[in-house]
Structures are given as C-alpha cells and as structure tokens.
C-alpha cells in the first residue's frame with residue numbers, strides 16, 4: 001500500500017488464458033528451493049515488478065487438471081527471471 005513494491009500476478013501463458021487448468025509452467029522442489037521453468041505473457045507490470053505472484057504446476061501428476069496448481073511468490077531480481 002505504501003507503493004514501495006510493484007507487484008504482478010502472472011497466470012496467463014502463450015497457450016493458456018481463461019482456462020488456467022492448462023498451465024504448463026512448472027515448479028519442481030530441489031532441496032530448499034524450487035526450480036521454475038515456463039513462460040508467461042500479457043502480465044501487467046511483469047517487467048517492472050519487484051514481487052510476482054506466479055501460478056505454477058507443482059504436481060503435474062494430479063489426475064484432475066485443475067489440481068496441483070500453486071501460487072509462488074518470486075522476487076523480480078531472482079536469477080534467471
């Protein structure tokens with residue numbers, strides 16, 4: 001609220017809009033970290049954001065497509081972002 005941080009909500013992908021059950025960006029646990037791979041598009045403030053609320057698949061084996069999806073907070077200066 002103070003305006004010190006710019007945030008973004010990153011859900012849409014090149015092949016996924018309204019139906020978020022189809023996202024393919026994945027977050028895979030690696031020790032204390034998550035390794036995240038994928039693409040997002042149309043993200044308001046995406047290139048300016050300090051903090052991004054990122055929709056990812058954390059359980060690609062979930063039988064129902066809309067399960068196994070998580071929101072991960074990622075900082076804009078994270079290596080590889």
Ligand SMILES: Cc1cc2nc3c(=O)[nH]c(=O)nc-3n(C[C@H](O)[C@H](O)[C@H](O)COP(=O)(O)OP(=O)(O)OC[C@H]3O[C@@H](n4cnc5c(N)ncnc54)[C@H](O)[C@@H]3O)c2cc1C
Nearest residue numbers: 008009010011012013015016017018019041042043044045
């Ligand atoms: C200016 C702008 C800013 C944006 N900012 C963000 C952002 O910050 N973060 C982010 O994650 N995304 C963002 N988006 C993406 C936006 O959320 C998507 O455009 C939206 O989810 C729609 O997806 P789509 O364009 O792929 O359309 P589609 O999902 O392909 O839908 C196409 C059309 O079909 C309709 N439709 C879809 N499903 C159904 C259904 N089940 N029943 C009936 N009708 C249906 C839709 O209403 C639409 O008219 C932004 C888009 C724009 C234009």
